[in-house]
Amino acid sequence: MIQSRADETYGGRTRALWVPGIEQTDALIQALTDNVQPGELMCTLADIASRVSPDHYQDLIARACRSELDQWSSYRIAIAQWANAGGTRERPMNPHNDIVLSRVLVRWGSNALPTLKGLVGHEQAEQFVFSAMAAILQKPWRSKLPESPIGQFNNARMTRLHRESGRIMLQPSHDLQTETDAIASQLVDQLRLALHKLEDLSIQDRDRQRIGSRAAALTLALPRIPSPVGVPVVLTAIVSPAASDRTVVEAASSLLDQGLRIEHPELIARLCALWDGMAAQGWLDQSRAYESRNLCHIVLRLPHELLPNPASHYLERWMATDGGYDVASRLAADGSPAAFSLLRQMLERSDGDLHRHEHIGHSVVSALSSETWGQFSEMVADGTFFGPRSGWWYLDNVAASVHAKLGQLPEAIAAILDACARNGSRAGVSLGCLLLEEHQASDQAAFEFATSVLIASNPTLDAEAILEFRRLFFRKQMLDGNSHRILPLASNQLRKLVFSTAASNSRFSNTARKLLCEVEAERRGSGRPTDEPRHPDLGSAVSLADIFATP
Numbered sequence: 001m002i003q004s005r006a007d008e009t010y011g012g013r014t015r016a017l018w019v020p021g022i023e024q025t026d027a028l029i030q031a032l033t034d035n036v037q038p039g040e041l042m043c044t045l046a047d048i049a050s051r052v053s054p055d056h057y058q059d060l061i062a063r064a065c066r067s068e069l070d071q072w073s074s075y076r077i078a079i080a081q082w083a084n085a086g087g088t089r090e091r092p093m094n095p096h097n098d099i100v101l102s103r104v105l106v107r108w109g110s111n112a113l114p115t116l117k118g119l120v121g122h123e124q125a126e127q128f129v130f131s132a133m134a135a136i137l138q139k140p141w142r143s144k145l146p147e148s149p150i151g152q153f154n155n156a157r158m159t160r161l162h163r164e165s166g167r168i169m170l171q172p173s174h175d176l177q178t179e180t181d182a183i184a185s186q187l188v189d190q191l192r193l194a195l196h197k198l199e200d201l202s203i204q205d206r207d208r209q210r211i212g213s214r215a216a217a218l219t220l221a222l223p224r225i226p227s228p229v230g231v232p233v234v235l236t237a238i239v240s241p242a243a244s245d246r247t248v249v250e251a252a253s254s255l256l257d258q259g260l261r262i263e264h265p266e267l268i269a270r271l272c273a274l275w276d277g278m279a280a281q282g283w284l285d286q287s288r289a290y291e292s293r294n295l296c297h298i299v300l301r302l303p304h305e306l307l308p309n310p311a312s313h314y315l316e317r318w319m320a321t322d323g324g325y326d327v328a329s330r331l332a333a334d335g336s337p338a339a340f341s342l343l344r345q346m347l348e349r350s351d352g353d354l355h356r357h358e359h360i361g362h363s364v365v366s367a368l369s370s371e372t373w374g375q376f377s378e379m380v381a382d383g384t385f386f387g388p389r390s391g392w393w394y395l396d397n398v399a400a401s402v403h404a405k406l407g408q409l410p411e412a413i414a415a416i417l418d419a420c421a422r423n424g425s426r427a428g429v430s431l432g433c434l435l436l437e438e439h440q441a442s443d444q445a446a447f448e449f450a451t452s453v454l455i456a457s458n459p460t461l462d463a464e465a466i467l468e469f470r471r472l473f474f475r476k477q478m479l480d481g482n483s484h485r486i487l488p489l490a491s492n493q494l495r496k497l498v499f500s501t502a503a504s505n506s507r508f509s510n511t512a513r514k515l516l517c518e519v520e521a522e523r524r525g526s527g528r529p530t531d532e533p534r535h536p537d538l539g540s541a542v543s544l545a546d547i548f549a550t551p
Helices: 002-006 022-033 040-052 056-083 098-117 129-142 151-165 175-199 206-225 228-238 246-259 266-280 286-300 311-322 325-336 337-348 354-368 373-381 396-405 410-425 426-438 443-454 461-474 494-503 511-526 545-550
Strands: 474-478 484-488
Touching: 022 040, 040 056, 040 098, 040 494, 056 443, 098 129, 098 175, 129 151, 129 175, 129 206, 129 228, 129 474, 151 246, 206 228, 206 246, 206 286, 206 461, 228 246, 228 545, 246 286, 246 396, 246 494, 266 286, 266 311, 266 325, 286 325, 311 325, 311 545, 325 337, 337 354, 337 373, 337 494, 354 396, 354 484, 373 410, 373 484, 373 545, 396 410, 410 426, 426 443, 426 461, 443 461, 443 494, 461 494, 461 511, 494 511, 511 545
Parallel strands: none
Antiparallel strands: 474 484
């Protein structure tokens, strides 16, 4: 009962948290451990103690961990005896507290590492010791990630963090690296020893299986540790025919999560062969379909130039298994130039599906960075981003996201505005105006954008696109997180340009007159800025009334 109250999510339900104090916990431990053999009770007490003060109860936690490993040793002997006897007696029950103890150790954090180092040499350390060490050493990176119920998205985000910070297979700060490398070296020695033992052809099958399990656990733990020390031996292990498919896939995924560029030809060939085998199956159950999607993602995170087939070959299969939504979200979380290129291909293959196109479009914007804004500009200019039937309602969010990600890169904003002007669609003009609004651009910037739209855009520009300039005559002032008010803004150069367009005989003149009318109507209601003249062009002989009176 105390254990359930100390866990706010116990039983899958969120509840009020209650944790006993040290004195209460001492009394509980004293009452329950007198004349009681270590076992599940010890693990339960360790779980409670880790929530109270793991440093205070480090001896208890260490005893619980060693007790669990010793029970695994006893179980191995008992199961061997049971098998030798023909399996006629009741089968021995294996220990089952490794998950609880792993959580205890991870909760304890880096202070648990000395205890774990002392357990690395235990013959059953593969049960939870190696994975717990890796999880603890990953915590500095994990703490930088948002809370997400979908682990694969956070894994891809971690790849992006490693890549953008330039800390490939390293801790986020130098002061953590020495201890991390030392622990990785300790596990490397254990893995090399296990691999050496597996080369002995004289060992019995049961011993080979046990050593293989230890090697697999180490092969899975080392790639998760932010240290380059273990990379060579891990690559050697996973290209070995003795490594299971699961070990190969999970170890490769962990290496990619830490930003490592995998160029090992044998490993790439094996991953692609696994994908080919899975893709050849006509139908996959839910579990295998999930594995297939993960494998597709892994393959597409490999260098595309080293794949045996074009990247589109794998992308199409991935999209076919889940409709593209999971694909786009994972690629957006990755955010690499290669992932961005795949998102572009997905937009091109959206087949006029407006909802899917918008979902992928949001993923494209999520993947924007200093590495990918050039590709985004190209997608805006050629219309790939908008699609043939683009809905405009979501462009406000697009502009806000673009500004948030690239607002400190004036060359990127300028390139995207130029792409919006060259696009020649109303959606492109709308996005450009929204981006100028988010950027609180000057009258000069608004004028230059409008000029480039009217002069440099393609001749098929919808005349109604000029109406999108309307928002450049106003500015949003946020009042709180959910409300704002609209204030008039003097854009005198832009207003003069619209006036001259309205006074001309171009195909945009009627729409320009309509825009002037709308702005003037708003001015009557909300007031005119003090620095805006009544007439847009004081040097013109044409009156504003004449423009409005023109049929």
